[in-house]
């Protein structure tokens with residue numbers, strides 16, 4: 158079943174840079190998709206449009222049956238609550254602790270405190286940061302911050318998980334641990350779209366791979382065909 | 385239950401917000417405090433002046449003195465004429481004998497002098513006591529009464545009364561205008577102060593929105609923060625009102641210049657005024673932050 162469909166999408170920034178052009182794409186529920194391509198080819202722009210951080214200049218973007226481009230500002234949160242995002246720059250709340258950062262994604266739903274606590278601890282254990290729950294983002298290394306961002310993105314069990322270089326700052330061993338976590342989440346039914354520069358990871362995982370070039374789809378490798 | 389939890393968290397966040405940007409919060413609070421003190425003074429002044437006006441209006445009477453030679457039918461005729469004058473609220477006949485008796489009753493000195501007067505010697509005249517509806521036009525009523533045959537003299541607090549009333553009226557109006565103006569200015573100032581608070585948290589709000597916080601999620605803590613600032617800002621004005629007015633009242637023995645001008649008794653006046661101040665503080669604070677958050681809810 159189709160979860161995401163992009164039809165003739167174009168994105169030109171206010172500066173006049175065209176980051177995405179004539180892009181068509183379809184992703185099904187439960188898929189694990191890598192998006193690769195050289196720097197500046199539009200990977201981040203593409204995924205930002207999925208949760209409406211950026212609006213497409215032309216074309217249509219449907220996520221889970223919702224026309225994201227047409228969503229009003231006041232309603233955007235509805236789609237964002239169904240999507241977990243690991244941002245390329247983490248976007249952690251600087252004045253909140255690791256625990257608070259992760260808990261916040263649950264608090265906006267009004268979930269009971271003890272339930273929040275259980276979930277947050279579980280997910281921080283999963284990413285190997287349980288011993289840092291009281292630290293502030295500025296007191297963490299890049300890789301640790303990245304893991305907090307991953308924990309926050311997956312804590313409320315999103316239908317779709319979007320990761321912009323979630324292993325960019327991690328050593329190969331930790332990277333593979335994170336990939337194992339993502340694979341498990343994927344097996345439980347979450348669709349995953351992951352942007353990466355790491356060819357090793359892509360080869361290791363044997364998933365569908367979309368190669369972008371100058372804002373277009375250059376190649377779309379079926380699961381297990383990328384070598 | 386869910387709503388309670390969300391509100392609970394928001395109140396916690398609002399308290400955090402107030403202390404996180406303490407110097408800015410203090411600026412907002414001081415701003416509300418100053419405004420509310422002026423508002424309090426205006427309310428006290430305005431209500432008292434209103435009260436004075438009513439008291440004065442209630443007290444002012446035109447006294448029309450009648451020629452003592454008049455017969456009863458002539459007095460009845462005069463009474464009919466007075467009753468026909470516009471703006472007359474009520475009138476009362478007081479006979480020479482009643483007045484004499486009242487005066488003798490009120491003082492022993494008067495009694496000793498007056499008890500020996502014969503009917504002819506008694507200089508006191510029959511009178512009509514007339515009250516008017518609209519105090520501002522009391523002079524025209526007095527003139528009309530004076531033109532009636534058989535009236536020898538008309539007396540009332542000429543000039544002074546109308547002047548007092550019109551001064552009161554001006555003070556009252558100035559108070560209302562300045563309160564309204566001040567409230568608007570404060571709402572604007574609060575809005576600006578909270579805007580600075582928010583600007584320093586713009587990134588935070590952006591992140592909150594990106595991970596799925598709704599506009600209300602984001603707005604409510606700021607609005608509660610505004611409410612809190614308003615409530616904190618009203619503490620000093622409320623204390624000042626309660627103690628200040630009570631002290632003022634007891635120092636002046638509840639009256640100003642003359643027993644004629646009575647101050648409004650402190651209870652429940654100071655408490656209603658305090659509630660009004662708290663209400664204004666809270667509403668201004670909430671409105672200010674509602675306005676300030678608005679522009680940060682795009683993307």
Ligand SMILES: Nc1ncnc2c1ncn2[C@@H]1O[C@H](COP(=O)(O)OP(=O)(O)OP(=O)(O)O)[C@@H](O)[C@H]1O
Nearest residue numbers: 170171172174176195196197198199200201202203
């Ligand atoms: N907010 C923005 N305003 C203007 N131009 C932008 C903006 N964000 C990205 N761009 C431009 O759009 C193009 C695509 O950027 P994008 O961030 O999507 O690249 P990317 O594939 O994610 O690169 P990287 O691998 O380095 O993260 C680049 O030329 C970039 O300069």
Ligand SMILES: [Mg+2]
Nearest residue numbers: 200201245321
């Ligand atoms: Mg990028």
